[in-house]
Amino acid sequence: MNGCQMKLFDLKVREQYPTLGQSYTRSHAHCDKFLVQCSDSELMIVELYYGYKKRFIRDSHVRDIGCKRIELYKVNLQDQVCQRMESLPEDCAIFLSYPENGFFYKIPREDLNSGLVRGNTVYFSERNDKRLYAYDVKERSVSVSLPCPNMGIDYYEPQWIQLPLHSWTSADVPQPEVTIDSKQIMLPSGSSSARGGWNDVPTDLLSDIQSCLFGADRCYFRLACKAWKSSFSNSNCESDLQLGKVQRNHRFPILMHIGNNNELVKFFDPITNSTSTLPLPSLKATEPIIRCSKHGWLLISQGSSGHQQLFFLNPFTNERIDLPKVRFLQDGISFSSPPTSSDCMVICYAVFLAYVTLYSIRRGNYSWAYSSAEKKGIHFKSSYSNPVYHQGLFYIMGMNGNLCIHDPGPRRSTKFMSLPRRPCASIRRGHLLESRGKLLSVFTGPVGRFLRVFELKQTTMAWKELHNLEDTMLFLSSTSLLSATSSGVEISGLGNKVFLDRFSGRDGIFYSLATRKFHTFWSGHNSSDWSDTKEYTYSTWIEPNLEKHNEKELQWLTW
Template sequence: MRNEEPHLLNIPLDVLRRIMEFCVGVEYLKLRATCKHCQLAVPIKRLQTYSLNSPWLIVFDKHRGVITFTDPMFGDKYFIKTPQKLIGELRIYCSGYGWLLLYKLDGPGELFFYNPFTNDIRELPSGLPYLDSLYFLAPPTSPDLCTVLGLSASLPMNFYIYIWKSSSNWGALNIVLENEEGNNFWNAVVAKAPRRRFAQHILVSRDSHPLLVVLDELGEFVEVLRLNGYALKWEKLDSLGRYMIYICGTTSLCMEAKTPEMENKIYFPRLDSKHRKIVFYFLETRKYHTFNGQNVEQDLDDLFGTKYHVHPHAWIEPSWS
């Protein structure tokens, strides 16, 4: 009988450890999953010390049954197989702490937490209603309470709270936001944002302070505003300083850049048509660019001609727990 064992088994353990030191992220996970010999070479704890320069763009391709990760700086792509439980029509509600909150549209309608870096899947209670928005305040692995907030925009407006603790089951609380006349009363406004026709208004948080990104459909106009809490008005920002913003339909992130090359930029889930690299808006040049290694290249006046991911996608921060 032909021996089908991987040739990696023939490599001494210390040599294999040295090889795996050059692997990172999803590449490391794939090699580690090859055989038990690779698992012995470097334990999973090694990943906890690995730090990325930025979140990755994660894309689910239901037709090929694969998940793609794209590094926004170097454009490197990594692929893993979609877990069997998640194959089908998916909606990504939100991303945070290295986890995605997913709703499976086909079938009975199941809601999952999924960490693609550890392949961990946590189910929420079955039979939940389909909600317009969902958000979670802590990962399901948190020693504290994991709280999921859901909102139904239909009238009367329903606000759902799901709470889970590691030693208990999920509990649910449903709040109906309606006054005696049947009108929604949750209408408090802190400061009115400037409105532009056919423009998107995306709210992000920078160190617990709100920022507003305003851009039109083709990206010809981009503006970043911060809230002045004393004057109760939005003020224009000319620079993000050492911060960077990541935007897509399910994720709005603002964080401090780990390298100078990444800062003062807004990253989009779009690829340039020529090199298929992540497109970003640089507040210093007021133009769109891509990276060539760590160098900024290309000058694009708008997003015309760039490619948009139509499959479910989100920005996700790597987490190994």
Template structure:
């Protein structure tokens, strides 16, 4: 019988067959004393720098982001830091001639072109929930259009030469109401209509102020809101047909000094998010100013410290707000692309500057009328492109 060998004389187990529990202290000690060159060869994806991991994770859809976060601690931290629960809107740009429109992703700079003959000789009045509210330039026809399904829902002719128009919810809903407003001197003329109605209902209300430089219309909690550069927030309740020309304390325009306008090319926009109203003032290349209406009906100016990751998408027809976009936080994105045609013009509150840095002379430069923010963005752009090719 052969003698039993001691543990010191037995050959070490193969690295492929060894389990973590069978590793001896000597093995661990030897690994701990590995040279830097050997350590570099043993690096894994978990050892990637956090900023590089975050960049990789930012390209994952939400489902894959959640799966990746279960790999290890460093992956989880990177995945959570860039996890986008909110989806950012896309920019839809209408060309001055023809039936082609451009869809642009402001985050990844992707560009897609669609042919939409249904929009010939039409202008956009409002956008919400993937639907566009259009009106013919040479007639009084107003209609809904869905650029993804190409569904058209007609409305009766609108006799009112309106300044602003908006709708409460998708036209496929039973609760949808369309409101068109015109502001003659010291009065407000309002027309309302529901999809399926035979005609619009029009009423005129005293306004007591001369409204000019109007914001877009915003629907919230059964009311349509509008703001003007005189600092007045007005509202209309279509259910009770009640107009309130001032429903909050006046908010003095921040670009007025010594009773004179600091810049004639100033503009005001209105947006809402989860029941809160926000007013955004812009004036050429000056710093945009954002105010939130508190529950106490007081206006609070948003500063860099209170912005808290908010992202604003500003446009001529509509504005959108998001609160969970890690790579776009504390920014205002305007509906104009820069001259390189790759990214939107934006203002960073963290850096206190426009990107690209340029002397913007007026509101139209930053928010051209022929562009709007489309929410929600297309779920499958490839299917959308194939559908466009098939229909043409």
């Protein structure tokens, strides 16, 4: 290798702002790193963070959790420093391939509005997976699609290639007949105009066309003529409504999403399919990490890995309650009651090989209480889900479906249960909640291949699968699992559904236990998995809470 030189650089990461909760998100996540060449003199490092540490779970199961976050770093070889980047240029995208390589792509100006390639986006695929994933850096969302469903089995490590540019002309593009399910649209022979023919389109063909339309396109379809509007009988085509202010009688949780601009948050109402934006100055100059959502309050962390600052935030009233700083690595965190109540208690836990550690603090206390418990031979691995407060006890669910029960009473005790046993084949996405005095669990398979709900029968300590929730509605995200009831609501058909933090276009997605499929209220989306959907990774469900509190109630050290 004549003329070649090799140098070893010890790069240091320079943050643009203090990172938030890095001890949690990095220590409990598997990270894949890619080196990308932007130009002859510029390099970038792209980090993909998945749900769990690779040393805890086999690699294929790590990816069952999905990519939750992507970080970008610009490499300065002269100063041997990695500078963190908040975003990519709006006309640039990155394409990643395994093993750990990729390329930087500057989108031609004429292709920016085509929708084929989006700017400020990282595209990647997975081993043994036909799907294409796209991470929107600005939105902090992950879209999944299946562009080649009939691909063969030899796709272990798909690679991106950049073809030479070619100036396409109309002659290069074939012009097939317009055909939908073997039905053709034909104009009368010798007709000089298509006017007057719209009303004569067969109704079954209109139905086929409608099934291919989503969102706003379905609204425009109705406006073509009266006949088309009347054929569109089972659709509600309201455009996005600005909520303005959340109503005090709002009964159901809404989805809160924090984009790359931390000062602005979006709220999505799955019932009305409406979105509103609200400024939150208290989040400015920080990168908030939402840990938990309950009782209309968010529990948020910030700070370095050494000492983390935790605080409660009501995004509707912009009220904040700061907790004493704590130094720990937590797998999950939760609280028992609203932080303004005198009996509020916060608990977090971390599971190790032979024992579990717990930190807890009650309202009015200055410091966190520490305790630990040995597993004593019981196989208990962390599922990284938040604890649930139920009948005076905190329940922590393990990866195998069994439980760890913590009594926060004066004598503080923790015990591990070998029961209940694993309720389904894959519980990599397990969540626990209390609903109407019962403990429920929700499990989802890889890419949403299944969604199953179970109830804990405490007499036998076994999970019993529920096939009908009746009027119960569940709201599921990575940081929250809430429930509500549709009884007494004028709108019918809301119960027996699990609402997700996923979207098809601008429409929220829910899972129906009746059909065992994913649907939307406002479009014809109907799927057996999460293909062609988008997940907001920095989002949580929250119950609207407009109650105001005095200064004393907002002080943690008073009760």
